[in-house]
Amino acid sequence: MYFCILTLFLLHTAAGFVTKNASGILTGKDHCVCEIVLPDSTFPAQRVASLEDETQRLGNRVEDEMQKLDEQEIRLDSYLERLINLTWRLERLEKMRPDALVEINFDLLRKELQDMERFVNALKATLKGNSTHVENLYTEVKNISKIVGQLETMDKNNVIKAQRDMEILKKKLLDCEKNLKAIKMPVTIPLGSCQHHGLARIGKPNIIQVNWKGIGYKSGAWGKDAAWNTTRKFMYWVAPLNTDGRILESVRVFSNLYDMQLNRSAVNVPLAVFIKNKWNYTIAGQGSGMVVHNYHLYFNCYNSRDMCRINLSSFVTQRKTLLNAVFNNRYSYAGASYQDMDFASDERGLWVLYTTEENAGKLVIGKVNVATFNIDISWPTSQYKPEVSNAFMICGVLYATRSISPKQEEIFYTFDTKTGKELRISIIMDKISEKVQSLSYNSNDRKLYMYTEGVLVSYDVALKP
Ligand SMILES: *[C@@H]1O[C@H](CO)[C@@H](O)[C@H](O)[C@H]1NC(C)=O
Ligand SMILES: *[C@@H]1O[C@H](CO)[C@@H](O)[C@H](O)[C@H]1NC(C)=O
Ligand SMILES: *[C@@H]1O[C@H](CO)[C@@H](O)[C@H](O)[C@H]1NC(C)=O
Numbered sequence: 336m337y338f339c340i341l342t343l344f345l346l347h348t349a350a351g352f353v354t355k356n357a358s359g360i361l362t363g364k365d366h367c368v369c370e371i372v373l374p375d376s377t378f379p380a381q382r383v384a385s386l387e388d389e390t391q392r393l394g395n396r397v398e399d400e401m402q403k404l405d406e407q408e409i410r411l412d413s414y415l416e417r418l419i420n421l422t423w424r425l426e427r428l429e430k431m432r433p434d435a436l437v438e439i440n441f442d443l444l445r446k447e448l449q450d451m452e453r454f455v456n457a458l459k460a461t462l463k464g465n466s467t468h469v470e471n472l473y474t475e476v477k478n479i480s481k482i483v484g485q486l487e488t489m490d491k492n493n494v495i496k497a498q499r500d501m502e503i504l505k506k507k508l509l510d511c512e513k514n515l516k517a518i519k520m521p522v523t524i525p526l527g528s529c530q531h532h533g534l535a536r537i538g539k540p541n542i543i544q545v546n547w548k549g550i551g552y553k554s555g556a557w558g559k560d561a562a563w564n565t566t567r568k569f570m571y572w573v574a575p576l577n578t579d580g581r582i583l584e585s586v587r588v589f590s591n592l593y594d595m596q597l598n599r600s601a602v603n604v605p606l607a608v609f610i611k612n613k614w615n616y617t618i619a620g621q622g623s624g625m626v627v628h629n630y631h632l633y634f635n636c637y638n639s640r641d642m643c644r645i646n647l648s649s650f651v652t653q654r655k656t657l658l659n660a661v662f663n664n665r666y667s668y669a670g671a672s673y674q675d676m677d678f679a680s681d682e683r684g685l686w687v688l689y690t691t692e693e694n695a696g697k698l699v700i701g702k703v704n705v706a707t708f709n710i711d712i713s714w715p716t717s718q719y720k721p722e723v724s725n726a727f728m729i730c731g732v733l734y735a736t737r738s739i740s741p742k743q744e745e746i747f748y749t750f751d752t753k754t755g756k757e758l759r760i761s762i763i764m765d766k767i768s769e770k771v772q773s774l775s776y777n778s779n780d781r782k783l784y785m786y787t788e789g790v791l792v793s794y795d796v797a798l799k800p
């Protein structure tokens with residue numbers, strides 16, 4: 336009987352999670368514990384298990400250490416970046432494994448560990464003695480290197496067999512851990528505050544309903560008024576595009592969730608008008624990049640490089656040309672057509688994500704001045720827009736996603752408009768359909784709103800304290 340506890344660093348929640356399996360049992364009230372009876376007692380499969388655990392644990396430890404360092408306000412930016420990078424690569428290694436499970440890639444693992452050892456050593460040197468937790472981390476790195484060394488001399492077929500079982504259990508453990516984290520995450524960061532260290536993780540998808548036009552209307556967007564502390568906190572808006580995935584003819588606004596679920600008492604806001612047997616699309620919308628900010632819908636005006644907005648009470652519209660912006664489905668997001676302009680709202684205001692010929696299809700972030708309806712400042716990034724499936728802003732930081740499978744999206748790139756720094760990260764989001772037509776953040780409830788193949792989905796967002 337072997338016990339493995341993966342979740343050393345979260346603990347203490349009352350969430351129950353029990354799964355049974357012939358080869359192992361997942362149980363535990365405060366944390367995720369797995370009990371497993373391993374198939375072959377002569378084979379040191381426990382070591383494989385330890386290796387698995389330790390690798391995972393190290394990833395957590397690195398994050399944990401980073402947080403401690405942050406708390407102590409020790410300026411070790413360059414080390415932190417390298418550690419983030421390493422964690423990221425370790426995670427990728429982990430992710431790679433289930434498919435490429437033909438054999439453990441010892442060389443790669445060893446190299447990773449050597450790197451880790453060097454980083455930790457450098458960290459020790461910098462901290463000069465005041466570094467008990469870094470010492471511990473160092474010991475663990477040494478220990479796991481030893482385990483890897485021992486494993487290499489064993490029969491690989493057995494290792495692989497044992498590992499396959501472990502892999503299945505481990506996946507369950509990770510799911511369990513993820514759920515716990517999502518549930519556990521205390522709301523220590525007040526809504527609206529930007530005193531945090533960015534996105535930590537995303538909860539499970541909450542499927543709300545099909546858009547009011549029906550499942551055939553695959554493109555569109557939805558959400559609530561996203562302006563920070565708007566007076567319209569309960570309203571919902573749903574904007575399905577036509578089936579061409581291009582034109583937005585009307586938006587329905589509901590005064591609360593209940594009305595939206597019953598599709599009743601809506602205000603229908605027409606953007607296209609049907610006169611004399613002809614549609615007039617002068618102020619129709621184009622693409623799924625719209626957002627509601629202070630009771631105005633912001634969108635890309637049909638067949639133009641103009642930003643448009645409509646007052647959802649008076650229906651008064653305004654338009655402004657977004658200088659140099661490309662339009663009409665040039666460099667749109669992967670999997671979503673005609674999204675030349677993607678509006679985003681966060682704690683710091685309103686933004687528009689777009690690109691220009693000059694910037695060769697790489698994302699540009701524009702800060703929208705809502706008083707003048709101009710772009711005050713813009714930031715060119717180095718991220719090619721068609722490689723991104725969608726993007727949102729939190730506290731002036733852009734987060735871009737890409738599809739890694741029909742079931743998962745990865746938040747892989749960030750750009751901080753305050754520092755001009757870009758980073759690679761890896762935060763996984765489960766999704767219910769392959770294509771994501773829109774994704775936007777709302778600072779009032781700290782949720783993400785996704786429109787995916789006609790279905791409205793929301794996600795809880797956890798930030799790093
Ligand atoms: C280590 O650092 C912490 C936080 O900066 C400080 O409170 C503590 O006194 C230091 N300890 C030693 C032994 O220098
Ligand atoms: C090293 O790993 C072994 C096997 O997992 C474990 O029993 C031991 O406590 C570890 N030592 C340290 C110092 O972490
Ligand atoms: C919601 O209401 C609108 C307007 O009455 C209607 O066109 C639409 O078919 C309704 N949707 C559903 C799913 O009932």
Ligand SMILES: *[C@@H]1O[C@H](CO)[C@@H](O)[C@H](O)[C@H]1NC(C)=O
Nearest residue numbers: 526527528563564565566682
């Ligand atoms: C909105 O929040 C700011 C601080 O973030 C506050 O000063 C202001 O009074 C708030 N407005 C409303 C309408 O609550």
Ligand SMILES: *[C@@H]1O[C@H](CO)[C@@H](O)[C@H](O)[C@H]1NC(C)=O
Nearest residue numbers: 608610613614615616617618
């Ligand atoms: C279409 O509507 C706009 C105003 O929304 C108006 O200025 C324009 O004349 C209309 N075009 C036609 C052909 O009716």
Ligand SMILES: *[C@@H]1O[C@H](CO)[C@@H](O)[C@H](O)[C@H]1NC(C)=O
Nearest residue numbers: 630631646647648649650651
């Ligand atoms: C939007 O329309 C409403 C109702 O006519 C009006 O009270 C409000 O001031 C308008 N908002 C803006 C920003 O013009």
Ligand SMILES: *[C@@H]1O[C@H](CO)[C@@H](O)[C@H](O)[C@H]1NC(C)=O
Nearest residue numbers: 417420421423424758759760
């Ligand atoms: C991580 O570091 C490696 C080696 O220094 C580098 O090649 C790679 O581009 C980095 N990856 C990211 C995502 O920053």
Ligand SMILES: CC(=O)N[C@H]1CO[C@H](CO)[C@@H](O)[C@@H]1O
Nearest residue numbers: 355356357358359499500503
């Ligand atoms: C009851 C149950 O879920 N059994 C599964 C346990 O895991 C093995 C793989 O190791 C599956 O084949 C079983 O179906």
